[in-house]
Amino acid sequence: MCKTNKGYLSGINSYFALKNRCKPTFDNTCKVCLPSMVYRCYLRTNLLKMRNKMNKPFSQSCENNKQPILNVLSKVFKNTKHVLEIGSGTGQHAVYFGQHLPHLTWQTSDLQLNHAGINSWVDESALTNVHRPFSIDLNRNWSLDIPDQSKSIDGLFTANTLHIISWPLVVKFFQGIKDNLINQASVCIYGPFNYQGKFTSESNEKFDLWLKDRDNESGIRDIESVLSLANAAGLNLIDDHEMPANNRLLVFSKKIK
Numbered sequence: 001m002c003k004t005n006k007g008y009l010s011g012i013n014s015y016f017a018l019k020n021r022c023k024p025t026f027d028n029t030c031k032v033c034l035p036s037m038v039y040r041c042y043l044r045t046n047l048l049k050m051r052n053k054m055n056k057p058f059s060q061s062c063e064n065n066k067q068p069i070l071n072v073l074s075k076v077f078k079n080t081k082h083v084l085e086i087g088s089g090t091g092q093h094a095v096y097f098g099q100h101l102p103h104l105t106w107q108t109s110d111l112q113l114n115h116a117g118i119n120s121w122v123d124e125s126a127l128t129n130v131h132r133p134f135s136i137d138l139n140r141n142w143s144l145d146i147p148d149q150s151k152s153i154d155g156l157f158t159a160n161t162l163h164i165i166s167w168p169l170v171v172k173f174f175q176g177i178k179d180n181l182i183n184q185a186s187v188c189i190y191g192p193f194n195y196q197g198k199f200t201s202e203s204n205e206k207f208d209l210w211l212k213d214r215d216n217e218s219g220i221r222d223i224e225s226v227l228s229l230a231n232a233a234g235l236n237l238i239d240d241h242e243m244p245a246n247n248r249l250l251v252f253s254k255k256i257k
């Protein structure tokens with residue numbers, strides 16, 4: 001048996017060695033086994049990559065909304081350096097936006113339970129400007145969770161979180177913005193909102209019922225209440241973009257308070 005096979009000797013490899021008629025040469029290598037081993041390493045690496053791809057969490061709505069959101073973010077974050085995302089979910093948005101906005105760093109964050117999924121997207125992308133998640137639970141004070149260097153956060157993005165978390169956590173979300181973002185930072189909040197106490201569509205009304213059925217503290221928020229919290233956190237509303245599927249993208253700029 002040549003030395004290529006010796007290092008990997010297992011059932012399948014000895015089968016290959018026999019099948020390939022392993023013939024060690026004077027330096028104990030083999031012209032048959034060496035190329036086949038390289039080929040098998042190549043196959044194994046690609047199989048692992050494929051398995052990783054298949055195990056990644058996937059959200060169809062992220063696929064649908066990522067381009068319309070990017071169209072706005074590319075203008076709003078044109079001069080932004082460090083974006084923090086709250087509730088990164090699958091990690092799909094982070095990878096897509098990081099790839100198309102290479103001038104900035106994109107810091108993902110979420111509850112610990114979502115980190116493995118986010119990591120699989122971030123690692124596979126191999127993007128150097130998209131970072132593995134911070135553990136940010138809005139139940140706690142963010143500053144405890146964010147390392148010091150991220151005090152230079154000049155951009156914040158969150159999608160579909162304000163209707164998932166309870167109202168007291170929405171309050172904490174804006175408190176975190178007040179405490180952690182630098183002056184002039186841009187803040188983008190994507191999701192459905194109600195205006196003047198009314199749903200903007202029948203589908204949003206059904207969605208709200210579905211949300212409340214699974215968690216009574218969740219639900220589509222009134223834009224007026226959100227704007228009031230934003231204002232108290234030092235945010236000025238710059239734009240309220242209409243987005244596909246009855247969603248909005250709120251754009252704020254932080255001013256000194």
Ligand SMILES: C[S@@+](CC[C@H](N)C(=O)[O-])C[C@H]1O[C@@H](n2cnc3c(N)ncnc32)[C@H](O)[C@@H]1O
Nearest residue numbers: 059087088089111136137138139159160161164
């Ligand atoms: C509906 S998902 C949205 C995920 C992603 N942003 C998207 O648009 O697909 C809501 C996200 O909020 C996160 N979340 C829920 N409770 C949270 C909390 N207490 N602190 C931080 N994130 C929370 C969830 O883990 C989840 O990633």
